[in-house]
Amino acid sequence: MARVLVAYGTKNGGTTPIAEKIGETLSGRGHEVDVLEAGKARPGGYDALVVGSAIYAGMWRRPVKRLMGRVLRTAPDTPLWLFHSGPLGDTADEPQPFPKWLASLEEHLDVRDRATFGGVLDEHATGFIARKMVQSGKGGDARDWEAIAAWAGEIADALEG
């Protein structure tokens, strides 16, 4: 049994259930899991870390960026899985580039895998651009729960292997 932190950053709430799905899958495999918003997460004392963010204009949410700084300082050797969520519509299956600042941190971290998951954008999203995107038919829900659970299952396999 491993102690696992699943920490995530969101603006409109769509990434939260993705993190929860990962957490449920891992706890279903017998692991002890904390699922926390990145601003509340402290990465010390875990056997594995899963960190993810919603993508906005190619960028990760600021609390996740700060959390990655804490990972670097306090838990650089803890096995780490990274995901982000965003693409919609025709591009929903396409892996998105991870932010450049992450590449420089990754040399000092134990990154095991990365994943891109489809995102969600609906009329509840805040912001002018978000509303325009929804109005022009660029919204929708592209979250693939099976793909998310499958990826979390691979994490469980790695923890048990």
Ligand SMILES: Cc1cc2nc3c(=O)[nH]c(=O)nc-3n(C[C@H](O)[C@H](O)[C@H](O)COP(=O)(O)O)c2cc1C
């Ligand atoms: C203004 C804006 C910019 C976005 N930029 C990107 C982007 O660069 N790449 C991407 O894959 N998705 C992008 N998206 C889609 C969001 O990442 C997607 O809606 C995501 O699921 C939002 O997560 P959240 O609900 O947890 O905040 C953007 C959405 C908005 C509203």
